[in-house]
Amino acid sequence: MTDWQAEAARLDAADPLAAHRSDFIIDEDLAYLDGNSLGALPSATPDRVAEVVRDEWGEGLISSWNTANWIDLPQRIGAKIAPLVGAQPHEVVVADSVSVNLFKLISAALAMQQGRKVVLSEPGNFPTDLYMIDGLEKQRLAERRLADRADIESALNDDVALLLLTHVHYKTGAMFDMARLTKAAHDAGALVLWDLSHSVGAVPVDLNGAGADFAVGCGYKYLNGGPGAPAFAWVAERHHADLQQPLSGWMGHAKPFKFADDYTPAPGVDQLLCGTPPIVSMSALEVGVDLMAGIGIEALVAKSRQLSEFTRAATAAVVPELPCISPEDPERRGSQLSFRHEHAYELCQALIARRVVGDFRAPDVLRLGFAPAYVRFADCWRAVSELRDILDSGEWRKAKYAERGQVT
Amino acid sequence: MTDWQAEAARLDAADPLAAHRSDFIIDEDLAYLDGNSLGALPSATPDRVAEVVRDEWGEGLISSWNTANWIDLPQRIGAKIAPLVGAQPHEVVVADSVSVNLFKLISAALAMQQGRKVVLSEPGNFPTDLYMIDGLEKQRLAERRLADRADIESALNDDVALLLLTHVHYKTGAMFDMARLTKAAHDAGALVLWDLSHSVGAVPVDLNGAGADFAVGCGYKYLNGGPGAPAFAWVAERHHADLQQPLSGWMGHAKPFKFADDYTPAPGVDQLLCGTPPIVSMSALEVGVDLMAGIGIEALVAKSRQLSEFTRAATAAVVPELPCISPEDPERRGSQLSFRHEHAYELCQALIARRVVGDFRAPDVLRLGFAPAYVRFADCWRAVSELRDILDSGEWRKAKYAERGQVT
Numbered sequence: 060m061t062d063w064q065a066e067a068a069r070l071d072a073a074d075p076l077a078a079h080r081s082d083f084i085i086d087e088d089l090a091y092l093d094g095n096s097l098g099a100l101p102s103a104t105p106d107r108v109a110e111v112v113r114d115e116w117g118e119g120l121i122s123s124w125n126t127a128n129w130i131d132l133p134q135r136i137g138a139k140i141a142p143l144v145g146a147q148p149h150e151v152v153v154a155d156s157v158s159v160n161l162f163k164l165i166s167a168a169l170a171m172q173q174g175r176k177v178v179l180s181e182p183g184n185f186p187t188d189l190y191m192i193d194g195l196e197k198q199r200l201a202e203r204r205l206a207d208r209a210d211i212e213s214a215l216n217d218d219v220a221l222l223l224l225t226h227v228h229y230k231t232g233a234m235f236d237m238a239r240l241t242k243a244a245h246d247a248g249a250l251v252l253w254d255l256s257h258s259v260g261a262v263p264v265d266l267n268g269a270g271a272d273f274a275v276g277c278g279y280k281y282l283n284g285g286p287g288a289p290a291f292a293w294v295a296e297r298h299h300a301d302l303q304q305p306l307s308g309w310m311g312h313a314k315p316f317k318f319a320d321d322y323t324p325a326p327g328v329d330q331l332l333c334g335t336p337p338i339v340s341m342s343a344l345e346v347g348v349d350l351m352a353g354i355g356i357e358a359l360v361a362k363s364r365q366l367s368e369f370t371r372a373a374t375a376a377v378v379p380e381l382p383c384i385s386p387e388d389p390e391r392r393g394s395q396l397s398f399r400h401e402h403a404y405e406l407c408q409a410l411i412a413r414r415v416v417g418d419f420r421a422p423d424v425l426r427l428g429f430a431p432a433y434v435r436f437a438d439c440w441r442a443v444s445e446l447r448d449i450l451d452s453g454e455w456r457k458a459k460y461a462e463r464g465q466v467t
Numbered sequence: 468m469t470d471w472q473a474e475a476a477r478l479d480a481a482d483p484l485a486a487h488r489s490d491f492i493i494d495e496d497l498a499y500l501d502g503n504s505l506g507a508l509p510s511a512t513p514d515r516v517a518e519v520v521r522d523e524w525g526e527g528l529i530s531s532w533n534t535a536n537w538i539d540l541p542q543r544i545g546a547k548i549a550p551l552v553g554a555q556p557h558e559v560v561v562a563d564s565v566s567v568n569l570f571k572l573i574s575a576a577l578a579m580q581q582g583r584k585v586v587l588s589e590p591g592n593f594p595t596d597l598y599m600i601d602g603l604e605k606q607r608l609a610e611r612r613l614a615d616r617a618d619i620e621s622a623l624n625d626d627v628a629l630l631l632l633t634h635v636h637y638k639t640g641a642m643f644d645m646a647r648l649t650k651a652a653h654d655a656g657a658l659v660l661w662d663l664s665h666s667v668g669a670v671p672v673d674l675n676g677a678g679a680d681f682a683v684g685c686g687y688k689y690l691n692g693g694p695g696a697p698a699f700a701w702v703a704e705r706h707h708a709d710l711q712q713p714l715s716g717w718m719g720h721a722k723p724f725k726f727a728d729d730y731t732p733a734p735g736v737d738q739l740l741c742g743t744p745p746i747v748s749m750s751a752l753e754v755g756v757d758l759m760a761g762i763g764i765e766a767l768v769a770k771s772r773q774l775s776e777f778t779r780a781a782t783a784a785v786v787p788e789l790p791c792i793s794p795e796d797p798e799r800r801g802s803q804l805s806f807r808h809e810h811a812y813e814l815c816q817a818l819i820a821r822r823v824v825g826d827f828r829a830p831d832v833l834r835l836g837f838a839p840a841y842v843r844f845a846d847c848w849r850a851v852s853e854l855r856d857i858l859d860s861g862e863w864r865k866a867k868y869a870e871r872g873q874v875t
Contacts, residue, residue, distance in 0.1 A: 100525035117508035156742020158716030194713035308566030334564025337748035
């Protein structure tokens with residue numbers, strides 16, 4: 060019988076990223092397995108944010124748009140995200156939220172696809188992806204169509220304008236074959252928009268290699284940009300000349316400070332800028348992105364797979380009554396594992412009480428996420444062993460664990 | 468002949484808000500007359516931001532959505548902004564940028580006005596307001612029509628769905644009569660959307676008193692929320708039941724954590740929430756709003772008028788060759804004065820070199836803004852006397868003042 064605790068210790072000792080835990084401020088005794096929801100705080104962020112607030116805003120005031128280069132932040136951070144997702148630096152820009160960027164890029168795709176208005180996605184996709192299609196449907200510009208994962212390729216009819224998929228599923232962790240689905244969409248005359256929210260910084264993504272068209276991604280999960288950090292958007296270079304989207308704000312104008320009455324889009328992805336960006340939150344994002352870019356995506360991916368493989372094997376052996384609904388093949392899943400249990404909510408709360416933080420997704424899923432830069436194998440083992448103990452002791456049945464909060 | 472310096476000293480000594488200068492971190496020797504572009508840093512902001520970053524994010528991590536009430540921030544700050552604009556607390560919500568909120572509310576108005584699609588505004592309105600109409604026009608949902616300020620009432624034909632105006636003009640400081648224009652629009656069957664970006668926190672605004680329909684406003688000018696602070700949106704209660712807008716993100720869903728496939732809007736202005744809000748920037752905004760709400764809008768308005776009246780009179784007397792293009796009647800202008808000069812850009816740069824910060828708006832306008840919470844009458848006098856000196860000395864002709872930066 061495997062000694063999982065010893066195995067975890069062995070893996071931690073051999074982990075080339077082990078020293079990076081100190082790049083984050085996390086309590087030593089905390090097993091934080093929820094970086095797929097909100098990434099941890101980089102150690103350098105408090106000082107950087109204080110500098111932006113006190114020196115750049117307080118001291119530099121309005122001049123900091125130039126002297127502190129606030130004006131270039133969206134492109135500068137975008138260029139740093141690019142190598143994490145197989146993009147060219149000038150194809151990525153940071154702006155707004157994932158939701159707002161989805162609206163821009165779904166609209167851009169529809170504008171390129173005269174005569175087609177179906178946006179195809181899957182039921183159970185992250186809600187905001189589906190809701191943004193709903194928004195365009197209400198405007199009568201899109202028609203939403205959902206097909207189960209297994210039926211997507213056959214649903215790519217000649218009325219499909221855009222295939223919109225989340226690369227790694229938020230609930231199950233299942234990962235699409237980006238190259239294959241992209242090709243299938245293109246063969247049907249459709250464009251593809253990938254939501255990389257649960258991918259970027261933890262799994263291999265090669266947007267240009269796959270020949271994809273559009274992508275969006277989240278700044279506050281594996282990029283460690285802080286709560287509600289701005290999101291990013293990617294557009295393949297070949298579409299830059301035809302890019303047109305309706306959220307035509309002044310920051311996306313070719314010459315914003317001409318204050319012209321008519322909108323002339325800035326070239327390329329710069330037109331995806333809309334209003335004035337939240338500089339303090341965006342500066343915090345830059346620290347997180349710098350950290351991930353510094354470690355490099357290959358090392359992050361390798362560790363992510365080791366973490367989830369270790370946890371999957373240990374759970375299967377030690378808590379066999381907890382079915383894992385994430386794909387068994389690590390190449391087909393993201394940096395998370397999801398387990399189904401009738402009382403997943405209560406199990407999650409009992410884990411949190413023991414300083415093991417995962418999360419719950421309605422109605423019956425317990426998620427454990429593996430942010431490769433700071434999660435230790437010992438954390439994973441603690442999750443497994445505490446789950447065993449909580450189930451054995453029946454502790455999760457305590458009333459206090461059954462009170463459902465607003466956000467979990 | 469008036470001794471303007473002595474008059475400024477007298478006004479400062481009698482200023483009931485004088486002590487509030489210390490609520491901000493601003494160099495003693497700095498005359499900051501650009502709070503209408505970017506408000507100054509409240510003294511309490513650095514500590515509050517550090518607390519949000521270190522304690523709420525770093526320590527509380529994902530649980531802070533509940534324990535630190537991040538989830539309620541948009542409504543909580545909205546309710547605090549409400550009394551500054553004559554709104555009810557539940558009619559205001561903080562979200563996204565002014566640009567994105569314009570898109571939501573122009574769309575909402577168009578959805579309520581079946582058969583009409585003209586959005587009427589004025590040429591020279593703040594660009595993003597016009598560009599967001601352009602965006603909807605590109606989607607073929609709106610038709611943009613511009614009428615000069617004097618012709619707006621006669622341009623309110625029966626095809627006008629919405630009148631979109633900026634209450635205080637960013638360049639000239641001219642202020643619309645909100646009640647009158649609102650009534651004129653309603654008489655023509657149009658709705659009204661007011662952009663309060665250059666109004667909120669400095670001039671009297673009574674949205675419900677005027678019977679207005681929609682409003683948006685900026686968090687980083689007189690509300691002192693920091694660079695790119697999130698914006699706010701207001702919808703009159705009578706429209707809450709019919710509100711419908713296309714940026715239907717998950718945070719605006721009636722039950723976001725049900726993760727349902729179909730969008731059901733949250734009641735009232737909560738549906739204007741779209742993606743996950745930038746918590747760090749939003750928390751900084753709350754400090755600025757608290758400060759303004761604490762001083763109270765009546766005191767802010769009174770001081771604002773005194774400041775601009777003093778400056779107008781002093782400039783007219785001391786720098787008579789600099790024509791003021793802002794309305795003479797303080798009841799018809801915002802908290803700023805704008806002066807026209809062929810070399811306004813160079814004058815502005817020469818002022819900045821003397822630690823008097825105003826700004827330039829193309830092609831020939833020098834703006835001086837009066838943020839009533841921290842601007843001193845002595846600052847205003849310095850602006851006037853330095854302008855006199857710069858013009859007399861010809862210092863503005865120096866080459867270094869002619870290099871035009873990106874943001875001014």
